Amino acid sequence: MTILSTSTGAFFDRARSDITSLRAQAEKLQSQIGSQSRLTRSSDDPVAASRLRNLARTDALSKIDTSNARRATADLNLADSTMSDIANTVSQAKVLAAQAATGTITSEQRAAIGRQMAALHDTIVGLANTRDSTGNALFGGENATSAYTLNASGDAVYSGTARTGDLPLGDGQAVTRSMTGPEFLNFSVNGQPTDLMATIKSLADALQGGVPDPAAAARGALDALSSGLDAVTTGQTVIGTRLAWLDFTSERRTNMDEARAAEEADVGGIDLANSIASLQEMMVVLEASQASFTKLSQLSLFNKLG
Amino acid sequence: MSADMLAIARSGTRAARAALDVTAQNIANASSEGYVRRSVQLSEVSASSGIGGAGSTTLAGVRISGIARNADVFRQAEVRRTGGDAARASTEVQGLENIEAAVEQSGVYKASVAFEGSLQQLLSDPTDGALRASVMESGRTLASTLNVTVASLDAAGKGLRFEAQDGVDQVNLLTGELARVNARLGRATEASATQSTLLDQRDTLLQKLSGQVDITTTFAADRTVEVRIGGATGPTLLSGQTSATMAMATATDGTVSFTLDGAAVTPASGALAGRSQALEQLADTRDKIDTIAAGIISAVNGAQTSGVDLQGAPGAPLFSGTNASTIALATNDGSKIATAPAGTGPQSRDAGNLAVLRGALGAANPSGGLDAVLFDVSSAVAGRTVTRDALASIADSASIALQTQAGVDLDQEAVNLIRFQQAFSASGRVMQVANDLFDTILGIR
Numbered sequence: 045m046t047i048l049s050t051s052t053g054a055f056f057d058r059a060r061s062d063i064t065s066l067r068a069q070a071e072k073l074q075s076q077i078g079s080q081s082r083l084t085r086s087s088d089d090p091v092a093a094s095r096l097r098n099l100a101r102t103d104a105l106s107k108i109d110t111s112n113a114r115r116a117t118a119d120l121n122l123a124d125s126t127m128s129d130i131a132n133t134v135s136q137a138k139v140l141a142a143q144a145a146t147g148t149i150t151s152e153q154r155a156a157i158g159r160q161m162a163a164l165h166d167t168i169v170g171l172a173n174t175r176d177s178t179g180n181a182l183f184g185g186e187n188a189t190s191a192y193t194l195n196a197s198g199d200a201v202y203s204g205t206a207r208t209g210d211l212p213l214g215d216g217q218a219v220t221r222s223m224t225g226p227e228f229l230n231f232s233v234n235g236q237p238t239d240l241m242a243t244i245k246s247l248a249d250a251l252q253g254g255v256p257d258p259a260a261a262a263r264g265a266l267d268a269l270s271s272g273l274d275a276v277t278t279g280q281t282v283i284g285t286r287l288a289w290l291d292f293t294s295e296r297r298t299n300m301d302e303a304r305a306a307e308e309a310d311v312g313g314i315d316l317a318n319s320i321a322s323l324q325e326m327m328v329v330l331e332a333s334q335a336s337f338t339k340l341s342q343l344s345l346f347n348k349l350g
Numbered sequence: 351m352s353a354d355m356l357a358i359a360r361s362g363t364r365a366a367r368a369a370l371d372v373t374a375q376n377i378a379n380a381s382s383e384g385y386v387r388r389s390v391q392l393s394e395v396s397a398s399s400g401i402g403g404a405g406s407t408t409l410a411g412v413r414i415s416g417i418a419r420n421a422d423v424f425r426q427a428e429v430r431r432t433g434g435d436a437a438r439a440s441t442e443v444q445g446l447e448n449i450e451a452a453v454e455q456s457g458v459y460k461a462s463v464a465f466e467g468s469l470q471q472l473l474s475d476p477t478d479g480a481l482r483a484s485v486m487e488s489g490r491t492l493a494s495t496l497n498v499t500v501a502s503l504d505a506a507g508k509g510l511r512f513e514a515q516d517g518v519d520q521v522n523l524l525t526g527e528l529a530r531v532n533a534r535l536g537r538a539t540e541a542s543a544t545q546s547t548l549l550d551q552r553d554t555l556l557q558k559l560s561g562q563v564d565i566t567t568t569f570a571a572d573r574t575v576e577v578r579i580g581g582a583t584g585p586t587l588l589s590g591q592t593s594a595t596m597a598m599a600t601a602t603d604g605t606v607s608f609t610l611d612g613a614a615v616t617p618a619s620g621a622l623a624g625r626s627q628a629l630e631q632l633a634d635t636r637d638k639i640d641t642i643a644a645g646i647i648s649a650v651n652g653a654q655t656s657g658v659d660l661q662g663a664p665g666a667p668l669f670s671g672t673n674a675s676t677i678a679l680a681t682n683d684g685s686k687i688a689t690a691p692a693g694t695g696p697q698s699r700d701a702g703n704l705a706v707l708r709g710a711l712g713a714a715n716p717s718g719g720l721d722a723v724l725f726d727v728s729s730a731v732a733g734r735t736v737t738r739d740a741l742a743s744i745a746d747s748a749s750i751a752l753q754t755q756a757g758v759d760l761d762q763e764a765v766n767l768i769r770f771q772q773a774f775s776a777s778g779r780v781m782q783v784a785n786d787l788f789d790t791i792l793g794i795r
Contacts, residue, residue: 087728
């Protein structure tokens with residue numbers, strides 16, 4: 045305002061509006077510094093505020109992706125170690141089968157090996173029924189309870205669903221959090237589909253006198269056991285690949301988080317040095333205005349009359 | 351002759367006294383609202399003597415020809431016009447800020463994101479009771495923040511309508527006052543102190559009136575005013591002592607309309623125009639939020655019907671109500687969320703229907719909608735704030751320009767005080783001289 049005042053009322057009005065506006069600006073700067081945020085309400089900068097809202101939303105959803113990814117990692121690690129245990133058990137079964145296949149041992153010894161083999165079968169069924177971090181069947185697909193149940197004749201029967209659920213990892217990426225039992229326990233021998241537990245169970249039955257020539261059955265089972273071991277280690281490789289994928293996506297998520305945080309600071313944050321300097325400048329101007337107002341308002345001709 | 355001198359000096363003292371009175375009045379009213387600086391108009395009293403005495407003039411001193419009121423009609427009209435614009439912009443921004451606060455501070459956007467997030471979290475284990483409970487709780491939060499949002503919007507609307515009604519009452523009151531001032535102005539003597547006071551009153555009333563509605567004024571020769579709403583052809587609010595009555599009607603959506611003696615009238619500026627515009631924006635915002643709430647309800651309830659809940663029973667609606675003020679959770683039981691597709695048994699971890707639910711919610715996009723509403727309102731506030739600041743500074747300049755011209759300058763009054771004091775003393779001195787002259791004549795012997 046550059047109007048030269050000749051009216052006392054106008055002088056006071058102008059001084060009041062000038063000082064009030066300076067004070068309001070200083071207070072705004074102060075609140076920006078205090079809150080470390082350039083915006084106190086959306087209307088300060090609608091575009092930036094909308095961007096900040098979207099970033100906050102992505103942030104919130106990304107946190108959930110992170111916790112989902114952790115859960116998937118835990119399940120996959122559990123699946124991996126369980127599969128290692130199964131592989132070890134199958135190796136033991138192979139050693140026992142090799143022993144049983146030799147003709148030098150007695151049928152009593154073979155029966156004992158058969159009993160050991162039956163115990164290994166139970167171990168594998170137990171391992172296949174492992175529960176995941178939330179207490180559901182790890183290898184049972186989307187089934188909540190056991191993956192395998194034993195039927196009347198003691199055979200393990202898969203009772204889960206055909207596939208395992210996917211967990212979203214954000215940005216449209218997903219990971220299958222485990223494998224179903226049949227995916228790594230089923231294989232085929234000479235074109236005949238079978239599974240690891242059935243192979244070991246029939247071998248155990250054979251060694252305990254179920255067939256006329258147990259040694260031949262043991263020799264025959266060796267190949268099947270090798271194929272079963274292959275199937276399990278293949279499954280482990282798949283799980284390992286998925287874990288690597290999870291690592292990759294979580295690294296990517298971390299990078300995105302950093303990028304978002306940087307953008308948030310860019311869009312909504314303040315430059316402290318800049319703001320403090322501006323505030324200091326505003327304070328100097330405000331003090332000067334107040335001082336000059338005090339001086340000028342005392343300048344009345346009436347003070348000089350006496 | 352010395353009698354003449356005495357008479358002249360007496361008129362001089364009287365004029366100086368009157369000028370001092372006016373100066374005192376000016377000083378006393380230096381900060382009175384609507385007071386316009388007065389000054390005394392003096393004129394010489396002289397007459398040429400009768401028929402024979404051509405060339406000789408009779409001097410008879412000074413007389414007060416009137417009290418001048420230093421008001422500039424153009425500047426006053428400017429103050430009214432710009433003040434009306436500024437009042438409109440400022441009340442509109444105020445109303446919009448209330449709307450913005452209602453939508454932003456209720457945290458409805460965050461609640462919507464949290465609801466989305468809780469559904470995403472549920473994917474990790476659809477049978478987990480804790481995750482299901484968290485979906486229900488975030489659903490409840492979303493429903494109640496939507497309720498709170500529209501409740502505060504309604505409260506803001508109620509406030510705006512109350513203020514608008516008050517504005518209408520003010521207009522009627524001010525018009526009535528102006529009619530009375532008009533009546534008294536018609537009887538007041540030209541250039542009298544009474545007339546000046548009435549004119550001050552008239553201008554103050556007009557300024558207040560222009561703060562509520564945009565007015566066009568026409569001044570008659572006797573200084574009475576005719577007021578029209580809008581332009582020079584607008585409906586007459588006041589003519590002489592006949593005033594029209596303004597009234598306000600509220601529509602079902604909360605917007606308001608005004609009538610003048612039954613005929614519809616739309617103020618273009620003034621606080622009434624600002625409130626009416628803010629109420630329109632409010633109705634629009636409320637509509638959008640209702641649509642978003644209805645979208646959430648139909649998306650979630652629609653997806654529920656295509657799945658089965660934790661017990662294997664067909665999904666029942668999760669939300670009840672039809673809009674943002676009636677939305678509520680239909681159940682408190684987290685197991686009622688139909689995450690599994692139809693046909694699956696109880697306790698299924700199949701998240702097929704949860705994906706459908708998330709898909710439907712994603713298509714309804716409540717977070718995006720709320721962001722858009724917030725963006726609309728806040729950019730309206732930001733844009734109107736710029737307009738308001740511009741209009742306010744124009745109005746301030748206009749009012750300071752008027753003040754500069756019509757206001758009291760104490761320094762100048764101090765000078766006047768001394769000047770008229772000296773004039774008074776000088777006239778007294780003239781009396782003294784006249785007395786001395788008279789004594790001189792008497793003293794001749």
